[in-house]
Amino acid sequence: MPQQVRGVIARAKGAPVEIVEITIPDPGPGEVVVAVATCGVCHTDLTYREGGINDEYPFLLGHEAAGIVESVGEGVDSVEVGDFVVLNWRAVCGQCRACKRGRPQYCFDTHNAKQKMTLEDGTELTPALGIGAFADKTLVHAGQCTKVDPSADPAVVGLLGCGVMAGMGAAMNTGNVGRGDSVAVIGCGGVGDAAIVGARLAGASKIIAVDRDNKKLEWARDLGATHTLNATEFDVVEAVQTLTGGFGADVVIDAVGRPETWKQAFYARDLAGTVVLVGVPTPDMTLEMPLVDFFSRGGSLKSSWYGDCLPERDFPMLVDLYQQGRLPLEKFVTERIALDQVEQAFESMHRGEVLRSVVVL
Template sequence: MSHEVPAVVALKKGAPVEITTIVVPDPGPGEVLVSVQACGVCHTDLHYREGAVGDSFPYLLGHEAAGTVETVGAGVDDLSPGDTVVLAWRAPCGGCRSCRRGRPWYCFDSRNATRPMTLLDGTPLTPALGIGAFAPKTLVAAGQAVKVDPAARPEAAGLIGCGVMAGYGAAVNTGQVRHGDTVAVIGCGGVGDAAVAGASLAGARRVIAVDVDDKKLDAATRFGATHTVNSRGTDPVAAVRELTAGHGVDVAIDAVGLPETYRQAFTMRDLAGVLVQVGVPQPEATVELSLADLFSHGGALKSSWYGDCLPSRDFPILIDQYLSGRLNLGAFVSETIGLGQVEEAFAKMGRGEVLRSVVTL
């Protein structure tokens, strides 16, 4: 049996997205059909529309999603119809060399559904990050559907599936922020604010938010920033050093991904400090650093891919923090919209007017 549902599809590079009817099959072995309740509009969806991720059009967009399991395929015994889930774009295979070495968060063969979702004429769709959730139903590998507490509002819970996990994990998993550390976060969009929240929850005594927009800096304080720096008219490196008695920070997180912000993060570290890049760079971007400074400064330069998370472990933890009031996921939701407003949400995102627009279904 298959299901015909409306969905947001990018048919060709750079063109506005369209709502069109797609066909979603019932799950095969190891797969689950999910009824989507909410899905955030992420920068990555816009990258897909612009052809910056690849050229496998048409793309079925949407990947920051929460919903309920509708049906399960053969061999799925840890999920049941009615379970509340957040969808993940990492589902460790368990058998690659990274999984076998006990590092499933670096899995080299992450699982996705194998039965294709299609246009009505049978054209296969490429689901964004292996999910494709700007639709009432989507088909994913069972490992991508992470069971969470049903008390969580789907509009907030779904954001854990990408942006919130990426930022939070950049601080907690990759940067390994510890009690008493000093932290700077450059870029206070959704990912950067999640990094601020993660650093604060990890016990950092000073969390310095850096951005060029005072509204974004004000928002960062709601997620736990203790100090803010507007770098539009101020040298952010000098300002961060002034706020840390001249030393610099233990962990500097670049949530922008520009060569300039990477160099700023590199320079504002304390001796043996850690730089974490979580902002996604353009493919042509390069950065030049002094090898002598790299050697003499010590520490580590790390890239954080999906917050180095293990969804089955980390998603329920973040939901518990949300339900206990320690992690304000609701504050990331700037507005709720319908499927027909995704293109408008892209424009608002580009103008910096929202942390997240969330499609509700």
């Protein structure tokens, strides 16, 4: 039988979010209903509310989630009722040209649930990133559920569902940071700080955190940055070069996603260094640079989509490292809040007061 549960929706651009009753259908073939335990408040949810993704309102917000599988549809054998799972928005198809080439992290046809969750009047909801987890329960594709150690704190490991994985993967997977590398990270919010953690885990010898907010720089140092630079006080390119013997960093990660920060990343890298763009630009942003500057440097210019992760490979490994005390994921949880505090959490995030607010259901 379909179920009525609470959910947080955005009805219109810029309108405050609302808690309403939503309808969760029984899972169909390949689908799973998950009882949500926790869900992080990610900037992407705010972007949905502001119309920065698309205009398919109303949105059911929330996507950085962990919970318990409540029921499964026909043909589901990857998870079963009672499994503790972290949700992901990259359920790979296994059949597209990227998957067949052994590059499933670039899958062009990722899966979501086919059925729609709705309002009580039947209005279809658009779930954020195909998940919609600011709700007591949600309907997802089975491939969006990754089983992890059930003894782990859901408020902590649920953050792997988006921002933490995006940042760590930008360093470890996309940037291929290695032992002894120098790394600079521009922008020290949740994603940037996760990139710092990833660089440290990968063995980087020098990790330079760049931001305009001293509080965020303190967070970055606590999470593994060896040096911090306030971009309002230093020329970022010159400062990074000075800290790396005049050469520039081996890997520079732009976790902001603006033309000016990408240019800083480009010129702050070593001649054969790597630039990784993981911050999300808006569609109106453009970049103008001398073409000869691209020609005169080697290395790589990369974009990182979800940290180039494979959830079924990466989530269990990272949860195990967290459980062993080798990965300080708990430091990303600034506060634990109730479902009716999402709007206030957006305001705190906008003011730069939190790394992550986590809704506990």
